[in-house]
Amino acid sequence: MSRELKGWKDIPIAGVCWKPATEYLTGDWKTFKPIHDPEKCTKCLLCSLICPDSAIKWNQANEELMFDYDFCKGCGICANECPADAIKMVREGEG
Amino acid sequence: MTTTPWKFTAKEIVEKPELFTSGHRACAGCGPAIALRQIMKATRGPTIVTSATGCMEVVSTIYPYTAWKVPFIHTAFENVAANASGIEAALKVMKRKGRLEHENVDVIAFAGDGGTFDIGIQALSGAAERGHDFLYILYDNEAYMNTGIQRSGGTPHGASTTTSPAGRVIPGKPQYKKPIADIMVAHDIPYVATASISSWQDLLVKTRKGLEIEGPAFMHVFTPCPRGWRYDPSKTIEIARLGVETCIFPLWETIDGEYSLSPQSKILALKPERKKKVTEYLKMQRRFRHLFKPEFKHVIDEIQQMVDKRWNRLLKRCNMTQASQS
Amino acid sequence: MAITQQKTLAINGDEAVALAVKQSDVDVVAAYPITPQTIIVERFSEYVADGEVETEFVCTESEHSALTACLAASAMGARTFTASASAGLALMHEILYVTSGCRAPVVMAIVNRALSAPINIHCDHSDSMVERDSGWIQIYAENSQETYDSIIQAFRIAEHLKVLLPIMVCLDAFVLSHTLENVQVLADETVQKFVGLRDVPQVMGHEGREVPFKLDPSNPITMGPLDLYDYYFEHKRQQEEAMKVAPQIIQEVHEEFSQISGRKYGNGLIDAYHLEDADIATVCVGSTAGTTKTVVDRLRKEGVKAGLLRLRTFRPLPLTDIVKTMENVKAVAVMDRSNSFGGHGGPIYHEIRHSLYDSPTHPHVVNYIYGLGGRDMPPAIILNIYKDLQEILKTKRVKRDVQFAGVR
CATH class of the missing domain: 3.40.50.970 (Thiamin diphosphate (ThDP)-binding fold, Pyr/PP domains)
Structure with a gap:
């Protein structure tokens, strides 16, 4: 990830952070990605609650789950825990 | 405690803002990251977070990035409870002097097992004795994972780590896990709890209790680590659940020193036949793989015996008796 | 005021x-x-x-x-x-x-x-x-x-x-x-x-705006991150x-x-005592300066051009002030109440010698380690140090550059 490196005069003192982690995408870490089956999904939201990366988002407006592949690291916890068997892990590029 | 129990739905929690955000660099399937995210969902208002050096500190604040939406400070490894003490002292005096904008600000201190069982216990004990109003969260992944899986006082008996390797003679860590939560209960602080990422409601409720209660609160959270425990990352919650179901990591709390079992463990006291054998838990993790060799089988028996001994002791403390011990 | x-x-x-x-x-x-x-x-x-x-x-x-x-x-x-x-x-x-x-x-x-x-x-x-x-x-x-x-x-x-x-x-x-x-x-x-x-002060935070440099729930900042190469x-x-x-x-x-x-301590960084025309001088920090001043007074009465430089701040090291104040001094004894074992002298000695290296007069600079563990530093010992400096001034030779004063 290329980025501009600043000089000591141009950064805050004491190591105060100046970028949100949400600008650092971790989605390219994964080998497997979760595929969500809305038909099977009961919208219990367990997957969203237990995702270590807050990558399963709940759209309040249309009451839908959205998988954010920019951050999903492909751990597969969601698929393992889904009580409705509504999430499958597939190899990246095959989904 | 004067608080009313906090009720919530999954939807309400999911809709709460993420205070520990995506873009942190924890490994895929990280147990502690799940705990932090859920705990931050249980905050009740303005909150300041401080963390000991360790996995979660490192992965969440790699300069210039930060995954924190609340004020956050890390200073060193062994002193997170002293950070919390200083923050709380500043809050108190600023309030007294009319310089605090908020009516209440909660303080949460995060540390791993290294920062709690071992190098940080002095600062923790001191802060508990002084009675600072803060919630201390121990995210226990049972070894120094950030530096490459070295044993800690929280590493269980028989586990292979890089400093307690399973050798030809010594089958992993010879010692047993330090009963850290009981040690904190012995400090006579108002609230101590154990929690597991396999029971998110329980974890959230206990977090909120710990924040609402005045004075020091301590919560020991069971957070499996795929890298250090050597299992597939998808199994993090499953293993955490097995930890509870085998009574390796029972869920309980003390309010003013009175022990009570939490639902997931209480059911095992009432229906002992549901209590699983430790082998079910051990066999899923390659850190225990050597114990299944014939020459080290006795270690599994030792683990089972210690688990039973501690479970029975806990039942007594909770004024419960085991109907029949399988 | x-x-x-x-x-x-x-x-x-x-x-x-x-x-x-x-x-x-x-x-x-x-x-x-x-x-x-x-x-x-x-x-x-x-x-x-x-x-x-x-x-x-x-x-x-x-x-x-x-x-x-x-x-x-x-x-x-x-x-x-x-x-x-x-x-x-x-x-x-x-x-x-x-x-x-x-x-x-x-x-x-x-x-x-x-x-x-x-x-x-x-x-x-x-x-x-x-x-x-x-x-x-x-x-x-x-x-x-x-x-x-x-x-x-x-x-x-x-x-x-x-x-x-x-x-x-x-x-x-x-x-x-x-x-x-x-x-x-x-x-x-x-x-x-x-x-x-x-x-x-105000600092640039991670939410893209200037915020106060403090842990403030209304303006969250992150302090103490992992900061790599x-x-x-x-x-x-x-x-x-x-x-x-x-x-x-x-x-x-x-x-x-x-x-x-109504009180001043030199210029706040260094406290120079009779250094304007001094040929020989000691350098120290702390209470020893009080004793040394009485010794300087005595030597001055005897017509010896002795002086004292007391460092009030050691960090930051007032380097330019040291050089300027010592510009006429020909022999300097630095008194260290600590030792850098194996480092050939104490820390103040290292810094003073380093400060005076580029001084045009290029004075002799020697070191006395003294008073370890509360050993007394009476005027007599300090007087001897000035005597040593007089000897250096006379012979233009340093016999021993680092010595222990008051040890048996």
């Missing part, structure tokens, strides 16, 4: 520190007692117990936690103070660097005491000298009056928005800490007005810049304080 009404109190150095802290409207004091700093913590505890201060006092379980608590409270925007000595300061070592790195303007009194082993409770400077690279400003006081004055000044210097560095105000164990001295003290309101309220160096460079700005601020605060107190 006019010189204000002052009271004279017969107090020791530790009591002078406690009083100065009481008057400086400190928000959080976190400390752990250790001889010979104990009286500071005890007196301050009494102020708290008697409701004489609004300060939150945290009596921690260790020095490590004491400094940590101050650092964290300082990160909240609070004014903070702690005190330690010897083993206590050594235990803080790790957090000293974290404090300066976090740019937390903690003020700390150090009652200089020898380090173990063997265990010894008496004065030398081994404890603070070893911390000279920790990023703290160091002020060494000659007497209890200066200790009192320096603590008050320290809050203004440390918290100055261009500085934001922690400060140690060092006073000699027992010689100052436990010895009664007449100390002129300012009225509480005068001190409070002088120190004012702590302010914080891409930016750590830049943060260290910033700290050096703060040290470069510090001398000017130290002098300004010193000057402003003199306006209300």
